[in-house]
Amino acid sequence: MGQVDAVKPLSRRGPERRYLVIAPSRDEASTLRTTLDSLLRQTLPPAKLVFVDDGSTDETQAILAEYRERMPYLDVVRRVDRGVRKVGPGVIEAFNEGLGTVDLSQFEFLCKLDMDLDLPDGYFEGLVAKMDGDPLLATCSGKPYFREAATGELVSEHIADEFAVGMTKFYRVSAWREIGGFPVSIGWDGIDCHLCRMHGMRATSFPDPELRFIHLRPMGSSHISLWHGRMRHGLGAWVMGTPPLFMLAATVYRLNKRPRVVGAVAMLLGYLQAWRQGVRRFDKPGYLAFVRSYQHLALVIGRTRAAERMRQRAAQGGRAPSLDGAMHGHR
Incomplete structure (x- = not known):
């Protein structure tokens, strides 16, 4: 104490x-x-x-x-x-x-x-x-x-x-x-x-x-090294429930941020190691399904719109919109 x-x-x-x-x-x-x-x-x-x-x-x-x-x-x-x-x-x-x-x-x-x-x-x-x-x-x-x-x-x-x-x-x-x-x-x-x-x-x-x-200490650098910090970020993405397709897209996006290649590779490696080792993901009833639906939807209509659509459905007590339905509505 x-x-x-x-x-x-x-x-x-x-x-x-x-x-x-x-x-x-x-x-x-x-x-x-x-x-x-x-x-x-x-x-x-x-x-x-x-x-x-x-x-x-x-x-x-x-x-x-x-x-x-x-x-x-x-x-x-x-x-x-x-x-x-x-x-x-x-x-x-x-x-x-x-x-x-x-x-x-x-x-x-x-x-x-x-x-x-x-x-x-x-x-x-x-x-x-x-x-x-x-x-x-x-x-x-x-x-x-x-x-x-x-x-x-x-x-x-x-x-x-x-x-x-x-x-x-x-x-x-x-x-x-x-x-x-x-x-x-x-x-x-x-x-x-x-x-x-x-x-x-x-x-x-x-x-x-x-x-x-x-x-004053850039995010993702960690107290040990930037490589360690980005690896930890990938681990966190796995634990958070990020699905593989979204993680791949996030890694590609990470190439636009410095350090470009090193940061992206470390992040993806941290995610893959956690997957291979069977690290336990955070979960409570409905959580992982919610995150998966949100992030798949975000790949189609963007994060901001997907987040608001998921929030509205949750507030109304409805189920999360499917990816097929989102793509149909986006056409």
Whole structure:
């Protein structure tokens, strides 16, 4: 069990517009100040920030001590050092431990936040406005960019519009509860978006310039290497329920993103290894069939239209549209 530092009272801004940030982190001292500074600049600050130190061995605790006076809403949960950074399920385990220290009913929104980001000043206020504008919106985010080391150019990480990114997974609390919380699984940040659609809700990342943020460690690079990160992405796609035809199409699409060949090959290899080894896929009643129908449909009419059509059918309680029916309707 984690050890919680002295608990501070919640800020007093009324029950509305209150959002809780839970930030699982291990050994991210090199980027931690940048992310904390971007939180301090928010036009709509968090009501509570629970920082879950997952056994850091660097200067994380010293840096947090520097920010305590400026962040009265900061609580720190310290976990025992497991000796290794655990991604995927390990991140959600740490997140859940942090969540267990607060009363979620006091908040309207919930965010799982990575500590290697530089967020624009109006980021969370912008996400709340998006939520207010669409009552069916369960989770959302902006689009991540990373800075090219050689040129300083900002490069998009090419996130599909139908997914809210895991690094700033912002939820309506009621929707998060409806899907049963985050799955403790690799690929959790894609699985949850599929679950939202299965419940008739929307999951979205918005391209609005004011919601773009900088990812200080490019997505898919992992803490070990880019090859390892892309292999893990392929494994996650398998666990998430991605069918082979869609995975092949995604691999071809990946050739348009740098590093082109290496990234695509590693992603496909991770998927094929998981398939060959019989890695268990995430499942709950109807889930795998839903994902398969959605992704096959997306190959015909595009991801955005397919996601909305599947969501609407789920909301109406109908079965997912067949591929043949989709092709007929698209002619």
